[in-house]
Every structure is written in C-alpha cells, then in structure tokens.
Amino acid sequence: xxxxxxxxxxxxxxxxxxxxxxxxxxxxxxxxxxxxxxxxxxxxxxxxxxxxxxxxxxxxxxxxxxxxxxxxxxxxxxxxxxxxxxxxxxxxxxxxxxxxxxxxxxxxxxxxxxxxxxxxxxxxxxxxxxxxxxxxxxxxxxxxxxxxxxxxxxxxxxxxxxxxxxxxxxxxxxxxxxxxxxxxxxxxxxxxxxxxxxxxxxxxxxxxxxxxxxxxxxxxxxxxxxxxxxxxxxxxxxxxxxxxxxxxxxxxxxxxxxxxxxxxxxxxxxxxxxxxxxxxxxxx
Ligand SMILES: Nc1ncnc2c1ncn2[C@@H]1O[C@H](COP(=O)(O)OP(=O)(O)OP(=O)(O)O)[C@@H](O)[C@H]1O
Ligand code: SF4
Ligand SMILES: [Mg+2]
Numbered sequence: 001x002x003x004x005x006x007x008x009x010x011x012x013x014x015x016x017x018x019x020x021x022x023x024x025x026x027x028x029x030x031x032x033x034x035x036x037x038x039x040x041x042x043x044x045x046x047x048x049x050x051x052x053x054x055x056x057x058x059x060x061x062x063x064x065x066x067x068x069x070x071x072x073x074x075x076x077x078x079x080x081x082x083x084x085x086x087x088x089x090x091x092x093x094x095x096x097x098x099x100x101x102x103x104x105x106x107x108x109x110x111x112x113x114x115x116x117x118x119x120x121x122x123x124x125x126x127x128x129x130x131x132x133x134x135x136x137x138x139x140x141x142x143x144x145x146x147x148x149x150x151x152x153x154x155x156x157x158x159x160x161x162x163x164x165x166x167x168x169x170x171x172x173x174x175x176x177x178x179x180x181x182x183x184x185x186x187x188x189x190x191x192x193x194x195x196x197x198x199x200x201x202x203x204x205x206x207x208x209x210x211x212x213x214x215x216x217x218x219x220x221x222x223x224x225x226x227x228x229x230x231x232x233x234x235x236x237x238x239x240x241x242x243x244x245x246x247x248x249x250x251x252x253x254x255x256x257x258x259x260x261x262x263x264x265x266x267x268x269x270x271x272x273x274x275x276x277x278x279x280x281x282x283x284x
Pocket of ligand 2: 219221257259263265267270279
C-alpha cells in the first residue's frame, strides 16, 4: 500500500549538513502491523513525518509509491491537543465530513473507550490516558489507511500504556487499518507488530518478521536493543544491559558502520570507508 525507497532527509545547519535519515527503505502493506524501532535520535520520527509530507525546511529525496491517507498519534497528547478547545470539537475538526462526524462522534468516542460526555471536556480535565484516547479518536476521525503511532505511550504509566496500545491494535484490526508503530522498546513489538525494521543512525540495519527477528537477531545493534528489554524471568538482581555510549550526531556520523564505536563485535573493516554491510546480517 505504501513503499518508500532510499529516503534521505538532510538539513542545512549554517555551513554544515545534518543528515539524520540517510537511506531508509520500507513497505507498509494493507492492514499491516509494522514497527520501526531504534534509540532516540535514530531518525524514526523524521522518517514517519516524511511519509505525510510533514518535514519542513529539509532536503528530501527518495521514491514514494502508493497512495495512502496517514494519521498520526504522537508521544505527548497534551502538546498536540489545543488546551482551550473542547475535546469533541478537536475531534470533529480532524474529520473530512464534519456533519457525518458529528453524528458518529458518540460511537467514535465509545470505540476508543471514552464516554460521550468527554466531548464537552477540555484537555486539562482529562487524564493522560484519556487525552491519548482523544488523540486516537482524532486520528480515526480522518479515516486513515495508515495510523502512525509514534511512541504513543511514553508519557503514560505502564498499565495505561498497555490499555492504549491494546486499543490501537483492536481498532486497527476492526477497520483493517495499517499501523506503523514507532518505539525504542523491542519488547512491545512482539505484541503489537508482525514485521519490524530496526533503525540506527538514519539507516535500516535489520528487518524481518517479528518472531524471526526477536528469536534470532543478527545485527549486533538489534541484539543490544533486545538485551535492554527488561524480562520478567531474569533474576531480581541482574542488571539491565545497556548498549554502551550514545547515538552519534547526524552532523558527523562515524565512517563505515555508524555503530562501530559501540559494537563489541567491531573489526577493522567496520570503520573503513569501504564498509558495505554488517557481516552478521544475512540477506539485507
Ligand atoms: N527540523 C530539524 N532540523 C534539524 N535536525 C532535526 C530536525 N528534526 C529532527 N532533527 C534531528 O534528527 C535526528 C533524528 O530525529 P528524530 O526525531 O527523527 O529521532 P527519533 O528516532 O524519533 O528519536 P526519539 O526516539 O527521541 O523520538 C535528531 O538528531 C534530531 O535532532
Ligand atoms: S558492521 Fe561491524 S561494527 Fe557494525 S554492527 Fe556489524 S560487526 Fe558491529
Ligand atoms: Mg521520535
């Protein structure tokens, strides 16, 4: 339904050039549950925003194929909602047909687990979880083919997080709507996605069906992300394994494999300009 090839996003920063997205290719099939995973600063949000033509003042190149309406649910609902507009009106403003949307509003609110009275509330009168449900209702009111859920629950507590993700999953199934789920947590991908793209330093480093990637990750970065997921069955005093170091700056990506300064498997070729692909990843 939507295919992106060799997406590159660059910003001029004075005399320097920042290239946060360097070469990203992916597909979102009809009603597909696709995840884009990576640490903060890898270029996930920019990639998603570029799908909707929402990146400003950037040099963007790449091939886009397909025609899909896209709606977004972002991380922090309070920053996305208008604080002085009632929830119902905000939802209606997102709908292409205001009259039909007004008629359908109670049912739409119900579908996201909110009572009809929510329509008359201001955002500050709602909890974080309720605000995020309003955001989901706004996104659904536009009747998208693809819902981009960009870290939709980072601002919520763990119980509400699960409720909101379960909600997105169930409405997407009911409406045969595709979901692009953006997260840094590979643990959540197991439950909410079928196909995963792992992104590091503006590139996709590994992709595949979720069970295969989670049970047999090949790229050392994917392994690092998996090791960083807390597990219920690990001993209580076992420390969480973090990937050492941080994501480098898009103004100055390391030569060769951008992960080499952090990789415990790095070898001399990895930091060479002649580097092509990680030897641990087959078929990418
Ligand atoms: N408008 C912009 N101009 C210049 N640089 C930008 C712009 N937007 C984002 N960036 C830079 O691009 C990089 C990737 O940003 P992006 O928001 O896509 O990361 P992300 O993977 O979504 O991270 P997070 O998990 O923190 O949301 C960051 O280094 C960010 O500073
Ligand atoms: S290419 Fe080398 S440095 Fe990069 S992830 Fe693979 S082994 Fe590590
Ligand atoms: Mg982001």
